[in-house]
Amino acid sequence: MAYWSLDALPAKERFPFWREVLCQAFTPLSAELDGRRGDEPSGWVRSARLAESNGAEIASRTQVITHGRSEIGRTDEHFLFVNVVLEGRCVVEQDGRRAAIPAGGFSVVDTTREYRQHYIEDPGHRRWRVLSYRLPRTRVLGQLHDPGSVTATLQTGERTGASAVALSTMLGVWRNAERLDPTASLAAETAVHAVVVAALDNVARRTASWDRAxxxxxxxxxxxxxxxxxxxxxxxxxxxxxxxxxxxxxxxxxxxxxxxxxxxxxxxxxxxxxxxxxxxxxxxxxxxxxxxxxxxxxxxxxxxxxxxxxxxxxxxxxxxxxxxx
Structure with a gap:
């Protein structure tokens, strides 16, 4: 499992490293620290690959992360990011929608279009922490009734339902990602895709406008x-x-x-x-x-x-x- 941390760097080098290296590792992003805070930046990323997907656990201080026109222009491949909030909270915006995602919830963003995520740290831990799965875009959206309806929507981890199954599956796969052989990795990736599709389709089915063809x-x-x-x-x-x-x-x-x-x-x-x-x-x-x-x-x-x-x-x-x- 790959691991990057800001903690070993001098304070003045931390956020430039975060912006120029880590924010480009998975898809081009632009990050800005909350200007109201005077705390020095900190954070880390753990990353592991499944068969064709990627998972990453990320922690940092309060900041705004954007994927705008410039970042889209520098994106070679397009993905869906399924972001599970583990600590803190996130306000996500895309496609004219805005949703507040608490700890225990998750949301999806599509790298083919602009989006904005405001990650807000948990006061007790002084950080936010998220588990992010990078999934092939067409493989997920191609199975939904209305692909345009699922971005920037809250998926909660309630005790029952498709979202709860998706949440527990994503967490379980991540906890064991390092110990999976290639066959198990492929099976785990297939499971993550399936449960994410099931959860998102609950949102997609609420809309009447979809083109099956x-x-x-x-x-x-x-x-x-x-x-x-x-x-x-x-x-x-x-x-x-x-x-x-x-x-x-x-x-x-x-x-x-x-x-x-x-x-x-x-x-x-x-x-x-x-x-x-x-x-x-x-x-x-x-x-x-x-x-x-x-x-x-x-x-x-x-x-x-x-x-x-x-x-x-x-x-x-x-x-x-x-x-x-």
């Missing part, structure tokens, strides 16, 4: 990026992909029912496109190697699928593309 399209796009990234080494069975995105098999197949191709056909086309690309590029190796590299059971399987798609065998395609057999 747009939501499903965003989820399909994220699934297809996952498939593309894992063509060579990943388990791309329908069951594994549904589990990866915390959706049912029925939901996965329904995403493709109204399109031109099924989920299985989409995966097959991506494998064939990868083979054709290698053949055009003249990648050395046998056609059997090519079949194995891109997930075909054997060369006969590749030959059948390739001829059906391209009207020619891979060997013929290679000759016509690069002039050698």
């Amino acid at each position: 747009q939501v499903d399209g965003a989820l399909r796009a994220e699934i297809e990026r996952h498939v593309q990234r894992n063509l060579r080494d990943g388990d791309l069975s329908a069951a594994a992909t549904a589990q990866r995105f915390a959706i049912s098999l029925r939901k996965l197949h329904a995403l493709y029912e109204e399109g031109e191709q099924s989920y299985a056909r989409m995966v097959m086309l991506k494998r064939l496109e990868a083979c054709a690309s290698d053949l055009r590029a003249g990648i050395p190796g046998t056609l059997g190697d090519l079949a194995k590299r891109w997930g075909f059971s054997d060369l006969s399987h590749l030959n059948r699928a390739f001829r059906k798609q391209y009207g020619t065998l891979p060997s013929e395609y290679r000759v016509s593309s690069v002039g050698w057999d």
